[in-house]
Amino acid sequence: MKNFYFYSPTEILFGKRTEEETGRLAKKWGATKVLIVYGGGSVVRSGLLERVENNLEAEGIEFEELGGVKPNPRLSLAREGVKKAIDFGADFVLALGGGSAIDTAKGIALGIANPDTDIWEFWNGKEVKKSAPVGVILTISAAGSETSDSAVLTDETTLKKKGLSTDFNRPKFAIMNPELTYSLPKYQIACGVVDIMMHTLERYFSPVKGNHMTDEIAEGLLRNMIVYGPKGYANPVDYEAMSEIMWAGSLSHNNLTGLGRSRQFPVHNMGHEFSANYDAAHGASLSALWGTWALYVYKFDVSRFAHYAKAVWQIEETDPEKAALRGIDKTVEFFSSLDMPVTIGQLLESGPVDEKELETYADNVTNFDKQPLGTFLPLTRADVLAIYRSANI
Numbered sequence: 001m002k003n004f005y006f007y008s009p010t011e012i013l014f015g016k017r018t019e020e021e022t023g024r025l026a027k028k029w030g031a032t033k034v035l036i037v038y039g040g041g042s043v044v045r046s047g048l049l050e051r052v053e054n055n056l057e058a059e060g061i062e063f064e065e066l067g068g069v070k071p072n073p074r075l076s077l078a079r080e081g082v083k084k085a086i087d088f089g090a091d092f093v094l095a096l097g098g099g100s101a102i103d104t105a106k107g108i109a110l111g112i113a114n115p116d117t118d119i120w121e122f123w124n125g126k127e128v129k130k131s132a133p134v135g136v137i138l139t140i141s142a143a144g145s146e147t148s149d150s151a152v153l154t155d156e157t158t159l160k161k162k163g164l165s166t167d168f169n170r171p172k173f174a175i176m177n178p179e180l181t182y183s184l185p186k187y188q189i190a191c192g193v194v195d196i197m198m199h200t201l202e203r204y205f206s207p208v209k210g211n212h213m214t215d216e217i218a219e220g221l222l223r224n225m226i227v228y229g230p231k232g233y234a235n236p237v238d239y240e241a242m243s244e245i246m247w248a249g250s251l252s253h254n255n256l257t258g259l260g261r262s263r264q265f266p267v268h269n270m271g272h273e274f275s276a277n278y279d280a281a282h283g284a285s286l287s288a289l290w291g292t293w294a295l296y297v298y299k300f301d302v303s304r305f306a307h308y309a310k311a312v313w314q315i316e317e318t319d320p321e322k323a324a325l326r327g328i329d330k331t332v333e334f335f336s337s338l339d340m341p342v343t344i345g346q347l348l349e350s351g352p353v354d355e356k357e358l359e360t361y362a363d364n365v366t367n368f369d370k371q372p373l374g375t376f377l378p379l380t381r382a383d384v385l386a387i388y389r390s391a392n393i
């Protein structure tokens with residue numbers, strides 16, 4: 001087995017009515033003044049915000065609110081949140097929502113702990129040495145930010161969407177009640193299913209061999225999503241399905257499914273360009289590109305793709321090349337069955353984009369061809385452009 005590092009310290013409280021424990025948990029992790037961060041209003045409409053505030057009050061915890069986080073969360077709001085948190089004297093940030101609210105909360109927490117640094121400096125390479133504590137009440141299963149070490153923000157002035165990975169970003173606790181996801185629009189459920197699968201798929205296709213346990217966990221998680229993803233999509237109030245999806249979302253991105261592998265997220269990086277420039281939903285940006293990425297790289301390690309086809313899709317085909325291709329097809333068909341886009345033309349309302357734009361995106365994700373993208377098959381600028389072109393229909 002290859003060496004690995006695993007650190008997933010987030011305390012998880014999973015199940016019905018667990019949000020009633022928010023005050024107790026926040027107190028346990030040292031909260032006295034909490035900044036509550038949320039999105040465009042779903043938690044107001046569902047009554048969750050009010051219930052949580054009552055709960056904090058009952059524990060004697062003061063709070064302020066920062067609402068209005070948009071999907072593909074913006075740096076400017078995180079900066080505003082830092083100011084608000086510092087003025088209020090917040091010692092804890094509580095996110096209600098999904099990746100966007102959580103990542104904004106993580107950004108604010110960095111700002112609280114490092115008041116003399118503009119937070120974007122951390123996204124630009126400055127070493128993180130401390131952050132303030134963050135707690136999460138999850139309302140959408142997708143990004144896995146509730147247990148991940150990442151925070152992804154977009155600088156809307158430069159249209160750069162960037163992730164920052166550091167263990168200081170790991171939330172102290174995550175409250176996960178699948179019932180809180182019942183109000184999700186179907187499109188968001190499907191985006192979440194794709195994203196959850198992609199966090200494991202991006203880790204799975206790595207040049208590092210070995211760590212059979214990691215493969216078994218990854219393949220089990222993917223099979224589980226193939227069963228329960230469509231059930232949740234068909235019936236968003238199916239508790240069992242929404243539970244399976246929710247738990248998979250956390251396990252898929254706390255790194256459990258990638259132990260002993262090289263870390264690389266090429267499809268994510270290529271997709272972020274469409275989120276930054278067109279505000280495309282994250283999961284949809286991934287389904288739009290994975291198939292063409294896979295078709296471009298599979299020849300580099302046909303046996304890995306053939307193994308994937310058998311272990312995840314039960315494809316009994318002895319010819320490795322055919323098996324590999326069928327596994328890719330099955331995955332793309334699965335995304336389509338959830339009404340997810342599988343081309344750029346399907347992703348964007350405006351349809352396929354100009355060649356010039358693709359060139360800019362290829363420059364961005366390879367740093368002008370100075371930094372290969374990914375490790376399974378390190379992609380040059382020309383490779384990335386070829387993948388973008390194939391998907392641009």
Ligand code: NZQ
Binds near residue numbers: 070099100145185283
């Ligand atoms: O803003 P509100 O009104 O809450 O509506 C949200 C939003 O419109 C809605 N929603 C969430 N829970 C709901 C609900 N609507 C009704 N009922 C509910 N229970 O869903 C929409 C999407 O929310 P968002 O938080 O953006 O979703 P998601 O969790 O998919 O997060 C996406 C963001 O996370 C980043 C993505 O790039 C994207 O910016 N990611 C973060 C990662 C991380 N931190 O580890 C890893 C991922 O790969 C990803 O990059």
Ligand code: ZN
Binds near residue numbers: 198199
């Ligand atoms: Zn993702």
